[in-house]
Amino acid sequence: MSVFDDVSRFLEDRLEEYLRNNPHLELQALAEQLDEQANDTLRLIAQLQRQEQTLQEKILATARDVQLWHERIAKAQSKGRLDLVEPAQAREAALLRQGNQLWGQMTAVKQQIEQSQQLYRQIQTRQQEVKQRLATVQASPATWGTPPAADPNDPLEAAFHAWDIEDELDSLKRNLSR
Numbered sequence: 001m002s003v004f005d006d007v008s009r010f011l012e013d014r015l016e017e018y019l020r021n022n023p024h025l026e027l028q029a030l031a032e033q034l035d036e037q038a039n040d041t042l043r044l045i046a047q048l049q050r051q052e053q054t055l056q057e058k059i060l061a062t063a064r065d066v067q068l069w070h071e072r073i074a075k076a077q078s079k080g081r082l083d084l085v086e087p088a089q090a091r092e093a094a095l096l097r098q099g100n101q102l103w104g105q106m107t108a109v110k111q112q113i114e115q116s117q118q119l120y121r122q123i124q125t126r127q128q129e130v131k132q133r134l135a136t137v138q139a140s141p142a143t144w145g146t147p148p149a150a151d152p153n154d155p156l157e158a159a160f161h162a163w164d165i166e167d168e169l170d171s172l173k174r175n176l177s178r
Contacts, residue, residue, distance in 0.1 A: 007172075010172065023137050024134060024137045024138055027130055027133055027134040027137060028134065030130050031127065031130045031131065031134060034123055034126055034127045034130060035127070037123050038120060038123045038124065038127065041116055041119055041120045041123060042120065044116050045113060045116045045117060045120065048109055048112050048113045048116060049113060051109050052106060052109045052110060052113065055102055055105055055106040055109060056106065058102050059099060059102045059103060059106065062095055062098055062099040062102060063099060065095050066092055066095045066096060066099065069088055069091050069092040069095060070092055072084075072088050073085055073088045073089055073092060076088055
């Protein structure tokens with residue numbers, strides 16, 4: 001298992017080094033990640049809003065049922081049907097409890113919507129920062145820290161490139177043989 005760990009570590013190190021040498025690629029990857037997070041957050045907000053709408057409809061239906069049973073209780077009391085009053089009151093109480101539960105769920109969903117919207121605003125702010133940094137990096141000319149573009153026809157450049165590749169392969173072989 002250590003061979004795989006060594007290879008994995010080697011590849012991760014090379015990737016990190018490459019990204020350090022090419023900051024615009026790291027910023028582009030970050031921008032793509034932020035875009036994905038923004039889209040996921042928007043989907044979550046839409047889902048929560050649909051859930052809120054469903055809960056509102058259930059609350060209204062429950063309120064209509066409570067009103068209906070309240071009227072039935074009043075009618076049964078006025079007609080002297082005490083055998084119907086108590087079960088109707090129990091039904092009304094159960095509907096009121098159900099309405100309270102639905103209200104609590106809707107309140108929780110509204111809080112989740114607010115938190116998701118706040119997260120979306122934070123993501124948008126971060127996206128703007130990354131876009132500005134990316135524009136700055138892309139606008140700045142290559143600095144002395146970046147190697148000049150290699151001429152493919154330069155035999156000295158080709159020799160050093162081949163030597164670098166050979167050195168990397170030898171290093172990898174040594175790591176694999178451990």
